[in-house]
Amino acid sequence: MPVPRGLIKVCGVRSLEDVQACVEAGADMIGLVMVPGSKRQLLEHQALVLRERIAGDAQVVGVFMDQPWDEVRRLSEVLALDHVQLHGSESGQQWEQLGRCTIRRIKPACYHVGCQEPTILPLVDAGAGDGVALDWPPGVSYPDALIAGGLTVNSVGALIRQLKPLGVDVSSGVEAQPGIKSARLIHEFCASARAAFQQI
Numbered sequence: 001m002p003v004p005r006g007l008i009k010v011c012g013v014r015s016l017e018d019v020q021a022c023v024e025a026g027a028d029m030i031g032l033v034m035v036p037g038s039k040r041q042l043l044e045h046q047a048l049v050l051r052e053r054i055a056g057d058a059q060v061v062g063v064f065m066d067q068p069w070d071e072v073r074r075l076s077e078v079l080a081l082d083h084v085q086l087h088g089s090e091s092g093q094q095w096e097q098l099g100r101c102t103i104r105r106i107k108p109a110c111y112h113v114g115c116q117e118p119t120i121l122p123l124v125d126a127g128a129g130d131g132v133a134l135d136w137p138p139g140v141s142y143p144d145a146l147i148a149g150g151l152t153v154n155s156v157g158a159l160i161r162q163l164k165p166l167g168v169d170v171s172s173g174v175e176a177q178p179g180i181k182s183a184r185l186i187h188e189f190c191a192s193a194r195a196a197f198q199q200i
């Protein structure tokens, strides 16, 4: 089924207050980072609490990077994930058998419209939640992809108008300090993004 333009994903929530801010701000997708070593890593029991709070209020995305397939499959079932985000170099047919919608991180230089199967949502992102803003190539638009990488309240509107993406994904740009979300920034980011999507 085609995904409507204007998706807003907030990634790396770590508390019930973060979830509440995302839901109240109207985020469509909320990302739970399950990557060992990340400053935003959730343990299984922590992710379960947040997942239960999100319930039907937004889509739940589990973020993984180069982790064993069995572990990703088990967590996607336990957490009843709506989407599995594969942020590393996962390759091979077994990844198609997770039985979940997949978001796949694509490096900007590798993106072109239709670069993924229609069932996979591309996420064009140079980094991994490190907030580094990308110098987006001129003349390219991203109608079937989420864009990410250092988006902020101040940059998201202009980037949506320039790049015309399917959606946007933010983590560092809505944090008061590394790994700590700000409800105010979440609200401001979602409002800016929504306003810009209405203009394209």
Ligand SMILES: O=C(O)c1ccccc1NCC(=O)[C@H](O)[C@H](O)COP(=O)(O)O
Binding pocket: 011, 012, 033, 035, 038, 039, 040, 041, 063, 064, 065, 087, 125, 127, 128, 129, 130, 131, 132, 148, 149, 150, 151, 169, 170, 171, 172, 173
């Ligand atoms: O957030 C992390 O720590 C992380 C670790 C490993 C893989 C992915 C990770 N995050 C992914 C995201 O937060 C988003 O999908 C996206 O990259 C936005 O990041 P940012 O540039 O910080 O806005």
